[in-house]
Amino acid sequence: MTPETLRHALIMLGAGIGIPLLAALNAQLGGRIGSPPAAAVVLFLVALATAFVVMLATGGPGPLGHVQAQPKRLLLAGVLVAFYVLSITWIAPRFGVGNAVFVVLLGQMLSAAVIDHFGLFGAIPRPVGAMRLGGIGLMAAGLLLILRS
Template identity: 40%
Template sequence: MKEVPVLALPLGVLIGLVMPLQTSANSRLRLSVGSPFLASFISFLVGTLTLLVATLLVDGGLPDLGLAAGQPGWLWAGGFLGVVVLTGNIFLFPRLGSVQTVVLPITGQVLMGLLIDHFGWFHSPQAPLSATRVAGAVLLVVGVLGAIGLLDTLVRRRTVAPVLDGGRGEGAGLWLWRAAGVVFGMCGATQTAVNGRLGVVIDSAVAAALVSFTVGVTTLLLIVLATRTPWRLRRLDGRPNPWWMWIGGFLGAAFVFGNAFLAPIIGTGLTVMVILLGLMGGSLIIDHFGLLGARRKPTTALQALGLLLMVAGVALIRLV
């Protein structure tokens, strides 16, 4: 059995827990600035500044990028991949609906995580694919279906098609967007592996996260300028903007750092899965208590069962 540090898995869950908070903060920020690209840019900028301060405090200076001389070009792609994932969800949601926008990228993440571990791509720790790992991945995906409420729909025998595709008819274009959803998820797992390797090469996970965010914020700035997005900040209904709408970048920085820190230690596949467990758990907590302005939606028994299935899936992967 692979030796995993005691605190690695709880840390992964904690990192996943902050992601729904980041989504809520960035969604509220988008309402105030009026543009998803501008909101993403501001979030990335806050994250970049946070990581700059953290790097100076932890490492005592800026990262020595000379350590990466002669390394493959993909080592610098983490920030760009992060922007692809972020922007991809913006385009998926109105075309596929909420369920597929969650499930398809997660499926891509799990699949790519297993492939990266199996082949040792991006110099990741190698963990050959086995029946147990596949079973754990299947349990995790089924658990996600339960956690987002799809199993409730199936059990109650409601019409499932509108839930799955947002009420739109089938067509070649729709299947292309579904394929894109899986690819966006694969990009997310690849980002985890790439940033993890960068952290090993420059001997600092926090510096690797800083490099990733710097690439991401530069990419988003170019997008904002190219689309001539107006720069504005408004109040909704004349009320002051909440302070917490600015923390998305800080939470995103913690997320990217956590991925870069964990991937070289426990592998990309297990990192992706344990963080997904925390993410879905955090989402259920926010919905159950109506936190950060979310509409209160009490957790159902089947959603709780879905979370337990995710725990079981992670446990199977851990036992390999």
Template identity: 50%
Template structure:
């Protein structure tokens, strides 16, 4: 499928999965009394799923290192591990909504910088006034979602 609507729906489902995963892993970490063990279990299951998908769809690759690929392209695992371990530890203490909202805010900041400068091989998309306003509205929305209701 090579259709923008398919991509949008797939990413919507992926986005739904982030707080679900955070709540599940936070609960597992709390029950195991170890956010690190919960993160390790999550990655072990994720590795099995990813490896199965790879083998079913493409077979065994000849190598995992692509020629002329900068070393830093292999650091994605570090960032996903940091995210999983931190949200597994923080969510039971700070709340899933608070944790995910600040993750979303961090994503908004990072996507803006990456796109504006065309970093890491991304297409460059300059920060226009219209886009900056949209980002500010999204960031404001994150904080409005977190606002405690007034007791009245």
């Protein structure tokens, strides 16, 4: 494993660790203020401020001018992140943070396998073989065991 691969893996491990924390914290905020959508708005305002600071620290807003020229379908990512945050904020206190995140993880694995297999959205094509299908199947089986307990 190269140092760059290790660095990338560690960054994504941190992002993965953050997802259940995000779910639990925002679900609690939604419960305390009595509105999961309002909690999502607060989360997005904090996220926007954080992204703005990182953008300024890493070279400024120069590329923002190019957004208008991009295909509008690429903006669907914003709708998808809003759907995730709204749904996890509302579902986690009712379904359990672990259950919600495990089901999200299975959805991520399925979607990622399709994106990789077909090289969608500019991804490097990586055909889905028996090993990957088996791994996703084991995750699905594990999810069923988790949900039954």
